[in-house]
Amino acid sequence: MNFTNGTLVLRDRLLTGASLEVVGESIKGISAARADAESIDLDGGYLVPGFVDLHVHGGAGHDFMDGTASAFDAICRCHARHGTTSLAATSTxxxxxxxxRFLRECRAAKGRDTGGARVLGAHFYGPYFAANARGVHPGTPIRAPEESEFQHYLDYSDIFCTATIAPELPGAEVFARACASRGIRLNAGHSHATFGQVVDAINWGVRHIDHLFCAMSDRAKLRQSQTFPMRGGMMEATLFFDDLTTEVIADGKHLDGALLRLAYKCKGPERLALVTDAMRAVDCPDGEYTFGPPEHGERIRRFSNVGVTMDGTALASGVMGMDACVRTFLSEVPETNLVDVIRMATLTPARILGLEQSIGSLEAGKLADVVALDAELNVKLVYVAGRKVFDRSAT
Structure with a gap:
């Protein structure tokens, strides 16, 4: 199978006049342009690697915290329609x-044919957040980590992609070091940590910060009184330390163009990933939805292409797919280009997860996760490991 008559978006350049050849589940290589009976005509559009989403809670009316195979599969099919071919199922x-229940279903879903995006594993996300930075997450379960509890979660360490901790919590270091000892990649987020506490977390093994600028401390939150010196927090530390990667929700609602430009300038495409932070209302009408498990989640609304709290005073997760994030970032950040933006949705998140040898770019030997986009960067075709999972012309 060959993809031809378009522009290939490679890790460092655009390439026209060439074909991408796929054999079975893998990319065989790039060759001179050709047309034969097995060719797929890109019709002058783009061929990009499948998007990789580090931070996604749901879609199509379902949440990963529903904890069922049908919910997992529906979410994966939903995000495949938006170009995502691999994702870390994210808890609340x-x-x-x-x-x-969520972790058991993640274990069952990892490696299973979902009919859409591949489940890479679990992003363990909550309950170890700072209460005053919980965002839309239900408040009652928020707590500091205790070893007697989290050891049960770490029984599933084989399917953890990442785990998030607020560094200022009592027991945060013990949890972080327990994760690191099992090879789990560590994030910090939903936190009002000081700059110094982030430095401590880096020493424990934290290397990634969840959704930059959202639900995190900055100097304004950490100024205790007029007589105390102003202190930096997680936002400043994220921008300062090259050891830290981070992510932005580029849905056009969570962050304005100036913040996206700042993130891009400070971190660059190698350290900045795009995420959807999407909840169950992706591809659904405006209305009320539950964020998290249906039994004890938080009621929120989808309104004007974003999730909002019931009183409308704050944002509450995303409702757009990764294709929308790509288009938004490209339009809002004039300093960037298509190669870098696609990288932030593909190879950079793959590297953050340690999976860049198998996914994230159009290179020989990697899985044939490929997405055909039209000239306006809308999704036309999606293949996961060489198998077609979405065709816009068939919908």
Whole structure:
């Protein structure tokens, strides 16, 4: 199978006049342009690697915290329609039975044919958040980590992609070091940590910061009184330390163009990933939805292409696919280009997860996760490991 008559978006350049050859589940290589019976005509559009989403909670009316195979598969099919071919199923703050149900289903879904995006594993996300930075997550389950509890979660360490901790919590270091000892990649987020506490977290093994600028400390939150010196927080530390990667929700609602430009300038395409932070209302009408497990989640609304709290005073997760994030970032950040923006949705998140040898770019030997985009960067075709999972012309 050959993809031809378009522009290939490679890790460092655009390439026209060439074909991408796929054999079975893998990319065989790039060759001179050709047309034969097995060719797929890109019709002058783009061929890009499949998007990789580090931070996604749901879609198509379902949340990963529903904890069922049907919910997982529906979410994966939903995000495949938006070009995502691999994702880290992301939990929410919840009590132990619901987290364990989520982890059991992640284990069952990893490697299973979902009919859409591939489940890479679990992003363990909550309940170990700072209460005053919980965002839309349910408040009751928010707590500091205790070893007697989190050891049960770490029984599923084989399917963890990442785990998030607020560094200022009592027990945060013990949890972080327990994760690191099992090879789990560590994030910090939903936190009002000081700059110094982020430095401590880096020493424990934290290397990634969740959704930059959202639900995190900055100097304004950390100024205790007029007589105390102003201190930096997680936002400043994220921008300062080259050791830290981070992510932005580029849906055009969470962050304006100036913040996207700042993130891009400070971190660059190698350290900045695009994420959707999408909840169950992706591809659904405006209305009320539950964020998290249906039994004890938080009620929120989809309104004007974003999730909002019921009183409308704050944002509450995303409702757009990764294709929208790519288009938004490209339009809002004039300093960037298509190669870098696609990289932030593909190879950079793959590298953050340590999976860049198998996914994230159009290179020989990698899985044939490929997406055909039209000239306006709308998704036309999606292949996961060489198998077509979405065709816009068939919908």
């Amino acid at each position: 703050a919840a009590d132990a039975p619901y987290i364990l």
